[in-house]
Amino acid sequence: QSVLTQPPSVSGAPGQRVTISCTGSSSNIGAGYDVHWYQQLPGTAPKLLIYDNNRRPSGIPDRFSGSKSGTSASLAITGLQAEDEADYYCQSYDSSLSGYVVFGGGTKLTVL
């Protein structure tokens, strides 16, 4: 069981908007720690998609956006494209125990 909870799968048709949720607790997202999102295309290493809750690295299209509220965060993808089909992971920091990095379990996005 991952510390951050994501839906196992989401889907959408080309051009549509999808959102992926990431639910944490008072020791991670709710404690104010930033959330980051990664995209992992099949057979490749993860790539940073969103950092510090809602900031996009250079080269990431503005179709991708992030938000955070309370103990949860969300990734939104608008204008869905076939090449967006991938696994998406959220990540933050948890202050319980001695403190550690936590990932969500991942969400498989299928473009119909």
Added chain:
Amino acid sequence: EVQLVQSGAEVKKPGESLRISCKGSGYSFTTYWIGWVRQMPGKGLEWMGIIYPGDSDTRYGPSFKGQVTISADKSISTAYLQWSSLKASDTAMYYCARAPYSSYGFDPWGQGTLVTVSS
């Protein structure tokens, strides 16, 4: 360009030792944390640990403490992940990644090192 290049795939037998590497370039290696992440076949990402090459301060994830050793040689801008006695359950892809952001957000990632442990 900031880049992390990992060592090649390994095939080992149970009980053998192994050290894989991650060489950084294009930035000041000593001033950013480097993390290691495991991805077992068909599974998600698991944080193993992180090291600050400047002073070798190292933290381990709860599931990996005592199971692996993370180290770094700042003179050659290289971080390492080491096992003293591999198990079949260590079969996985291992990624290193630089952590320039708060909450140890990772960017970029290395290309990954596939470790296969089989008798």
